[in-house]
Amino acid sequence: MSNTVTRFAPSPTGHLHIGGARTALFSWLLARRNNGKFVLRIEDTDQQRSTQEYTDAILDSMKWLGIDWDGELMYQSKRFDLYNTYIDQLLETGHAYWCDCTTEQVDAMREKAMLEKRKPKYDGSCREKNIGPGENRVVRFKAPLDGHTSFNDMIKGPIVVENTEMDDMILRRSDGTPTYNLAVVVDDHTMGVTEVLRGDDHVNNTPRQILIYKALGWDIPRFGHVPMILGPDKKKLSKRHGALSVMEYEKMGYLPEAVVNYLVRLGWSHGDQEIFSKEELIEFFDTEHLGNSPSVFDTKKLDWVNCEYIKAKAPAELIPGMRNFLPEGAEASDEYLEKIIPLLQPRATNYKEMADMTDFFLVSADKLEYDEKSVAKVFTPEALDHLKELTARIEADSEFTHDSLEAVHTGYLAEKELKFKAIGQPVRLAICGKVQSPGGLYDLMLVMGKAETLARMKRAATLA
RNA sequence: GUCCCCAUCGUCUAGCCUGGCCCAGGACACCUGCCUUUCACGCAGGCGACAGGGGUUCAAAUCCCCUUGGGGACGCCA
Numbered sequence: 001m002s003n004t005v006t007r008f009a010p011s012p013t014g015h016l017h018i019g020g021a022r023t024a025l026f027s028w029l030l031a032r033r034n035n036g037k038f039v040l041r042i043e044d045t046d047q048q049r050s051t052q053e054y055t056d057a058i059l060d061s062m063k064w065l066g067i068d069w070d071g072e073l074m075y076q077s078k079r080f081d082l083y084n085t086y087i088d089q090l091l092e093t094g095h096a097y098w099c100d101c102t103t104e105q106v107d108a109m110r111e112k113a114m115l116e117k118r119k120p121k122y123d124g125s126c127r128e129k130n131i132g133p134g135e136n137r138v139v140r141f142k143a144p145l146d147g148h149t150s151f152n153d154m155i156k157g158p159i160v161v162e163n164t165e166m167d168d169m170i171l172r173r174s175d176g177t178p179t180y181n182l183a184v185v186v187d188d189h190t191m192g193v194t195e196v197l198r199g200d201d202h203v204n205n206t207p208r209q210i211l212i213y214k215a216l217g218w219d220i221p222r223f224g225h226v227p228m229i230l231g232p233d234k235k236k237l238s239k240r241h242g243a244l245s246v247m248e249y250e251k252m253g254y255l256p257e258a259v260v261n262y263l264v265r266l267g268w269s270h271g272d273q274e275i276f277s278k279e280e281l282i283e284f285f286d287t288e289h290l291g292n293s294p295s296v297f298d299t300k301k302l303d304w305v306n307c308e309y310i311k312a313k314a315p316a317e318l319i320p321g322m323r324n325f326l327p328e329g330a331e332a333s334d335e336y337l338e339k340i341i342p343l344l345q346p347r348a349t350n351y352k353e354m355a356d357m358t359d360f361f362l363v364s365a366d367k368l369e370y371d372e373k374s375v376a377k378v379f380t381p382e383a384l385d386h387l388k389e390l391t392a393r394i395e396a397d398s399e400f401t402h403d404s405l406e407a408v409h410t411g412y413l414a415e416k417e418l419k420f421k422a423i424g425q426p427v428r429l430a431i432c433g434k435v436q437s438p439g440g441l442y443d444l445m446l447v448m449g450k451a452e453t454l455a456r457m458k459r460a461a462t463l464a
Numbered sequence: 465g466u467c468c469c470c471a472u473c474g475u476c477u478a479g480c481c482u483g484g485c486c487c488a489g490g491a492c493a494c495c496u497g498c499c500u501u502u503c504a505c506g507c508a509g510g511c512g513a514c515a516g517g518g519g520u521u522c523a524a525a526u527c528c529c530c531u532u533g534g535g536g537a538c539g540c541c542a
Contacts, residue, residue, distance in 0.1 A: 225469085
């Protein structure tokens with residue numbers, strides 16, 4: 001076990017979205033790759049917006065993706081005492097001060113700054129007031145007024161920010177609760193986090209947090225900021241672009257491995273390789289090959305990756321996933337599904353499609369629905385004659401194998417001097433109820449079995 | 465507005481750090497053909513990019529500068 005410790009720190013104010021899932025994946029991979037620890041922390045200091053339901057949903061999504069974490073799940077809401085200890089320490093060492101400015105006053109300062117074409121900041125008017133605690137007062141960090149703060153981003157390289165760009169951020173709200181920046185620093189330090197991998201939207205927070213680390217006299221971890229995921233219009237991915245949460249992809253019938261593969265490959269590369277097993281991901285992952293520009297989420301490619309996984313799986317492995325999408329009360333034994341699935345694998349994009357393509361297999365001959373238009377068009381008198389004759393010959397075929405069925409059909413065709421076209425559609429329609437279905441004719445028959453095949457063909461003959 | 469970040473095919477990307485092997489490679493998508501009993505799979509091929517402009521250099525996708533474009537952040541949210 002190395003000393004690498006990474007973390008993922010979602011705030012339970014919504015479902016786990018694909019952007020968050022990807023950063024979680026990167027952090028997890030970095031830890032696993034280095035034989036280190038990956039810890040999970042729930043950032044619920046905003047007690048108004050955080051809910052246990054979302055925490056549970058996030059955890060479910062993590063588990064679905066196969067991202068496991070080490071040690072106890074941590075809740076920031078249970079550590080307020082700890083945060084307050086350090087805020088007090090900052091107060092005592094002169095790195096923080098009490099402030100009684102009202103929200104209105106601060107807003108006015110910001111507006112004024114904007115008008116003067118400066119960055120909107122708190123102007124530090126309470127810095128030297130030396131007021132103590134009191135009703136409606138907050139604790140602010142006393143940021144340095146000169147110099148600069150820099151760090152070497154694992155993804156973006158060196159980043160330097162002038163200290164004058166940062167204002168005196170609030171550490172403790174007037175209701176006594178700690179704010180994000182303070183809590184994050186205390187947590188990452190006390191949890192022994194060595195590399196912080198997080199979303200790009202936190203780059204601006206990093207110098208502020210570094211300032212807190214320094215004020216507390218703590219070692220500073222390495223930081224890496226993962227670029228955003230964009231929608232097709234190159235805007236930050238949002239609900240109007242469609243599915244956002246990991247859960248939705250589960251509901252659409254994607255395989256978790258495929259989602260993981262696609263997400264990791266979005267923004268990270270290992271030469272030309274596209275498909276990675278979990279083991280390969282862990283073996284190859286590195287921060288050097290994380291891209292530093294935002295990437296557009298491409299559903300088409302996700303679909304392709306998902307197809308690759310479906311094709312690569314043993315049929316039996318797909319049964320449980322597919323069952324979730326089978327209609328209520330559908331009767332299908334594992335044995336039957338295992339025979340059907342190979343026909344679906346080269347054709348289906350996801351579990352849902354697999355289930356949809358299976359419909360005609362799961363009803364008995366007398367309940368099979370026939371597509372009316374196709375019946376009218378395909379079941380001509382000649383076609384029905386062929387069907388009846390074929391039915392008799394199949395019935396007489398004691399072998400009922402792919403080869404024997406082929407012999408039956410081609411033999412009949414040769415006798416009558418017909419092309420396959422003459423029987424292709426009629427037979428398919430007879431046994432599937434539609435002219436388009438997955439699988440070759442003989443494969444279809446073999447999957448259904450002789451009795452069912454004959455029953456369907458006989459019923460079809462009575463239709464027109 | 466201010467600050468930070470980013471910029472290779474439509475999209476994901478390799479290459480960039482350690483210039484020449486790159487008139488730029490792979491994948492998705494798209495198009496064409498082959499295979500074929502539907503639909504697919506598969507196979508073969510095609511289309512298609514170094515944002516623009518200056519430098520540095522014998523040589524630049526690779527290094528430097530500017531412009532343009534895009535994104536993010538500026539909260540008693542995280």
